[in-house]
Amino acid sequence: MLNVDVNKLAELINKNISGANATVSIPEDTKKCDSSITVEVSKIYSVVEFLKTNKEMPFNSLQVISGVDWVEWMEVCYMMAHFDLQNPREFILKVKVTDRVNPSVDSIVKLYAAANFQEREVYDMFGIRFNNHPDHRRILCPDDWQGFPLRKDYVAQKDYNGMSVYPDGKMNFEDREFIVRQDMIKKAQESKAQ
Amino acid sequence: MQSRWDIGEPEKPTINKDTEQLKSELLTLNMGPQHPATHGVLRIEIWTDSEIVAHAIPHLGYLHRCMEKHAENLDYRGVIPFVDRLDYLAAMNMEWTYVAAVEKMLGTEVPRRGELIRIMTAELQRIASHLMAFGTYALDLGAFSPFLYAFEEREKILRLFEEVSGARLLYNYIWIGGVWNDWTDEQLARVSAFCDTMEEEAKKYNELVSMNKIFVQRTANVGVFTLQDCFDYGATGPVLRGSGMKWDLRKNAPYSLYSEFDFDVPVGEAELGQVGDCWNRYYVRMKEVIQSIKIIRQVLEKLEPGSVMGKVPKVIKLPKGEVYMRHECPRGELGIHLVSEGDSKQPYRLKVKSPCFTHTSMLPRIAPGQMIADFVASVGSIDIVLGEVDR
Numbered sequence A: 001m002l003n004v005d006v007n008k009l010a011e012l013i014n015k016n017i018s019g020a021n022a023t024v025s026i027p028e029d030t031k032k033c034d035s036s037i038t039v040e041v042s043k044i045y046s047v048v049e050f051l052k053t054n055k056e057m058p059f060n061s062l063q064v065i066s067g068v069d070w071v072e073w074m075e076v077c078y079m080m081a082h083f084d085l086q087n088p089r090e091f092i093l094k095v096k097v098t099d100r101v102n103p104s105v106d107s108i109v110k111l112y113a114a115a116n117f118q119e120r121e122v123y124d125m126f127g128i129r130f131n132n133h134p135d136h137r138r139i140l141c142p143d144d145w146q147g148f149p150l151r152k153d154y155v156a157q158k159d160y161n162g163m164s165v166y167p168d169g170k171m172n173f174e175d176r177e178f179i180v181r182q183d184m185i186k187k188a189q190e191s192k193a194q
Numbered sequence B: 001m002q003s004r005w006d007i008g009e010p011e012k013p014t015i016n017k018d019t020e021q022l023k024s025e026l027l028t029l030n031m032g033p034q035h036p037a038t039h040g041v042l043r044i045e046i047w048t049d050s051e052i053v054a055h056a057i058p059h060l061g062y063l064h065r066c067m068e069k070h071a072e073n074l075d076y077r078g079v080i081p082f083v084d085r086l087d088y089l090a091a092m093n094m095e096w097t098y099v100a101a102v103e104k105m106l107g108t109e110v111p112r113r114g115e116l117i118r119i120m121t122a123e124l125q126r127i128a129s130h131l132m133a134f135g136t137y138a139l140d141l142g143a144f145s146p147f148l149y150a151f152e153e154r155e156k157i158l159r160l161f162e163e164v165s166g167a168r169l170l171y172n173y174i175w176i177g178g179v180w181n182d183w184t185d186e187q188l189a190r191v192s193a194f195c196d197t198m199e200e201e202a203k204k205y206n207e208l209v210s211m212n213k214i215f216v217q218r219t220a221n222v223g224v225f226t227l228q229d230c231f232d233y234g235a236t237g238p239v240l241r242g243s244g245m246k247w248d249l250r251k252n253a254p255y256s257l258y259s260e261f262d263f264d265v266p267v268g269e270a271e272l273g274q275v276g277d278c279w280n281r282y283y284v285r286m287k288e289v290i291q292s293i294k295i296i297r298q299v300l301e302k303l304e305p306g307s308v309m310g311k312v313p314k315v316i317k318l319p320k321g322e323v324y325m326r327h328e329c330p331r332g333e334l335g336i337h338l339v340s341e342g343d344s345k346q347p348y349r350l351k352v353k354s355p356c357f358t359h360t361s362m363l364p365r366i367a368p369g370q371m372i373a374d375f376v377a378s379v380g381s382i383d384i385v386l387g388e389v390d391r
Helices: A006-016 A041-053 A115-126 A182-193 B067-071 B080-084 B091-106 B112-140 B145-165 B185-210 B213-219 B227-233 B237-242 B278-302 B355-360 B372-381 B386-390
Strands: A023-025 A036-039 A061-069 A074-082 A089-097 A104-106 A129-131 B027-031 B043-049 B052-059 B321-329 B332-340 B349-353
Touching (some): A006 A041, A041 A104, A061 B349, A089 A104, A115 B355, B043 B372, B052 B372, B067 B080, B091 B112, B091 B321, B112 B185, B112 B372, B145 B185, B213 B278, B237 B278, B278 B372, B332 B355, B355 B386
Parallel strands (some): A036 A089, A104 A129
Antiparallel strands (some): A023 A036, A074 A089, B321 B332
């Protein structure tokens, strides 16, 4: 991870985008882990637009959009990068989504074409909807698949179009891969009920 | 450099005015999932107007195994064989990226010999992968024999990898803390001999294919990505370099010991065609092979006896936090986003940024207005591996 002065960048964002509420999270050991900036989910479009167009610290490329399910909330992480021979830059921009039933984030496809497939993947895996996305479909799973696989409370469906997903006698359910994290499911159900 | 053949301006496909009035609707054509030009199981839905592509929609997911979900239920060492299966033509580079991410969070020191051997295997793998790209690309365009030439050389690398790791394709060789096995002097001598023959072979390939008139006419000025397209879509690797950006992580943000090495970053220089077209993307790979040979020779000089495995705790537990690690792989920059919840034997989240996934999303950008045959050349030139696209 290339070095970016996250404190300075967060200051820049706060100064230019009102209500962005950029907060920096710096790990205990900066050599081992990466720091990131979290902004308000409603301001993501204007923040990314600012990052792309500002003169002081521009970012000309979006590398990837990743999601993390922390059960109480879900995170969407944007890996921003600047391809420049003199001053290469890179940092992680995050938004938090607390709603598990109808999570939604504004799409940034208009700013970075890379976001098209990446946002579709986040939707496919986490069920986070992206408003104003031009082609909002699943990308890796089939269109009629149920559930969102990378959520921590995901349980695979039993049947898919008449086919058995985990056929009896063919799977070793004692294998730790099939131990669904029951504690996570319970937690998620509680937060859904609230 | 002077062009060897002046091929001039490309003929723009024009729609005949008389027949244009006859057409009533676009024809939908499915390329794949079992089309030889798609390098695996990719389906591209093409809307065609006679021979001309009006619109292309890639449909992914035929090889989707959801390894990111599997990884959440495995311990840190157990993930390595799964990472292998992403880009099965460059498994060493895939392993190394993942392992580097874990090592960064763990704070492990890798012995110098281990690190040098990693560089050597990664560069050998890059040559093997580019040979495969060279062979299959010629195959896409209708030339069969380059594929056999490429496999002859690739076989030598696979033999060496088989001897040190026990496997020909999916190695599980680079481990957390170092590499599994040391190379013997006899094997290193064979690497050195391979470098000499490969250099000669590369010249032969350029004579045979790169400068071949038919090949040039099929690829030069076809499927042009401008630099702005590359930034917009987040393209990396040979696609970005083919478009004229001299960007290589090994040079611009050196990881491991790459800062000690002397090598060039080849870019598309429009010896033929124009910057950013299929031919330049292809030719960047051929030039990279030469640079990899240069790096391997330096590794062989620097190698000294020593340990290849560092000290790693028996049970690996990472501190709470996250890391985004990217490495220069043959097809572009592979990114590993590793999140740990702290005090757990398993990754909390492992996200793989796949360069091929990004490059596949660029296909709809160049498709409109191309002939179908040119579109095949464009798909081949970005050199996708579906295992990495679908994960």
